[in-house]
Amino acid sequence: MRSRGRKPFGDIPCTLSRSTQEILPSAHYEGASNERKEDPSLAYLCGSPVARSASKMGYIGHHGVATLHKYKYSGVDHSLVAKYILQPFWSRSVTLFPLWMPPNMITLTGFMFLMVSAYLGYIYSPHLDTAPPRWVHLAHGLLLFLYQTFDAVDGKQARRTNSSSPLGELFDHGCDALACAFEAIAFGSTAMCGRTTFWFWVIAAIPFYLATWEHFFTNTLILPIINGPTEGLMLIYVCHWLTFFLGAEWWAQDFRKSIPFLGWVPLIPEIPVYGVVLFMMIAFGVIPTIASNISNVHKVVKARRGSMMLALAMLFPFGVLLAGVLIWSYLSPSDIMHSHPHLLIIGTGFAFGFLVGRMILAHLCDEPKGLKTGMCMSLLFLPLAIANALTARLNDGVPLIDEHLILILYCLFTVLLYLHFATSVIHEITNALGIYCFRITRKEA
Secondary structure (H helix, E strand, C coil), rough: CCCCCCCCCCCCCCCCCCHHHCCCHHCCCCCCHHHHHHHHHHHHHCCCCCHHHHHCCCCCCHHHHHHHHHCCCCCCCCCCHHHHHHHHHHHHHHHHHCCCCHHHHHHHHEEEEEHHHHHHHHHHCCCCCCCCCCCHHHHHHHHHHHHHHHHHHHHHHHHHCCCCCCCHHHHHHHHHHHHHHHHHHHHHHCCCHHHHHHHHHHHHHHHHHHHHHHHHHHEEEECCCCCHHHHHHHHHHHHHHHHHHCCHHHHEEEEHHHHHCCCCCCCCCCCEHHHHHHHHHHHHHHHHHHHHHHHHHHHHHHHCCCHHHHHHHCCCCCCCHHHHHHHHHHHCCHHHHHCHHHCCCCCCCCHHHHHHHHHHHHHCCCCCCCCHHHHHHHCCHHHHHHHHHHHHHHHHCCCCHHHHHHHHHHHHHHHHHHHHHHHHHHHHHHHHHCCCCCCCCCHHH
């Protein structure tokens, strides 16, 4: 989730974007004045006649086009591992890429490494509960390491070629959002997680979504001293490589057998190692990260005397997505989390990518109006899936439509929705900024 904006580091800005102003009262943001009240951007939010001239032609309105030209990235990375170990490595690695290679091509190549990794996991462990050949674990680790490297190098390539743009940030973070799903499948095959694989996606998606939400309000992407893009990914590819020596079965047996010095632990039912890892990641990774995200947003809202409830409302679409999938899984007569975990994770992963993409775009373009409604487009299939699962309760356990077909349709719906969003936004941004997505040269005026 390292973005490729113009500024790799920076302080939290003291001015607020319109996305924050929608939640914070205008009388309290810095620089409020009579001139500000006449600004077309505020008229756009109020639905005045000026707003009609700024209506959207696609995903981006006229105000958004103007904002894209002025957008500057701000980020803070507190990771010591990144600063002292990985940053020097990445700085050397970027010199291996030719100057003509566009940053977005590096991003896409890195993302494709994870697609290959997930495909290997599916081929050799269709239900993610059987052990693949040991070389697959080595491949998983290597492909994830390459993804992390390419994800970090793309921003350096952008600054190296003077081709940084808001499109780069959207493209980078969009691929990162989808990467949560593909890496969850890869890790599920390594650790033989089975139905629990979905929960590994959840603990990756929640911090990612809340980091995007925090960025939406603070205008700064803040990576703490221990964070997912650095230490989190390092831990995962080390786990892949260790599994080459230990075997995937090590993860699936009781933790007291896999870790002998914990054999004394009494009165706890049999828990596989991956279950302990899941609990540890939630307790020491996810919960502290969520607390930090909410605290940082609360500071901004409180300083401007705004509504924290309205800020929290931005989390609603993601909450509905999770709740809908969990209800569907609970009602499912075929236990979709076990029978087709890869389809469930991919379909939900692309729905998640759409939510994240819409939020990032609203931040880049400073166009929050209608955001939550637009985000809910990715949720439209879930009522159908839940209703179909309910029919099984009335028909001796047989749903109206086979759930495998429903899952395939769910994946098609979310993938096509995401691709429509991505291609449309790329087209609109490249036209607005006079750039290409996969070329460094600018378009002729």
